[in-house]
Amino acid sequence: MKRSPVALIFAAFVVAFLLYAGLHWTRKPGGSSASSTTKSKAAPDFSLESLDGKSTRLSDFRGKAVLLNFWATWCTPCKIEMPWFVELQKQYGPQGLQVIGVAMDNASKEDIAKFARDMGVNYPILIGKEEVGDEYGGVPALPESYFIGRDGKVVDKILGLRGKAEIEDSIKKALDTQPATSQAAASEPQK
Secondary structure (H helix, E strand, O other): OOOOHHHHHHHHHHHHHHHHHHHHHOOOOOOOOOOOOOOOOEOOOOEEEEOOOOEEEHHHHOOOEEEEEEEOOOOHHHHHHHHHHHHHHHHHHHHOEEEEEEEOOOOOHHHHHHHHHHOOOOOOEEEOOHHHHHHOOOOOOOOEEEEEOOOOEEEEEEEOOOOHHHHHHHHHHHHOOOOOOOHHHHHOOOO
């Protein structure tokens, strides 16, 4: 028995919708986007290659509030929120925000760089690896954003596309944290 390609595509669409709806509807209404297991945990550190070939660590941004966004060039919701991130980086960068994009697709570095240029991206884009995604819970859907406070702890998480106002509220939570004091800084002699 031969199956119609249209029926297969329709079935795949229905399954994808049910998966998305299940993730969306399981969120607690009125609560934070971050799960209780994610909130207040230290954000896993990583080292990834930037588009200019440099190795970049998340810990390089300690003391700043970080919006860590996992995205892909093929992701339509990612294309919607990226201009917001450009605006938010301009608006909140002087207050200590650093947006970081992690490209989680199989496009070449050149294609990712062209995409970022075309989108007017004004923040670092890193080439993602599955291991890093796994450290953040597997990145089940794109886009996925983590809001990391100045102390290096996750204060919020957004899975999927949300409104700009919700993203901005999460940025404010991250900016409202205090940098962690380290033992090394405390033991250094004052000059």
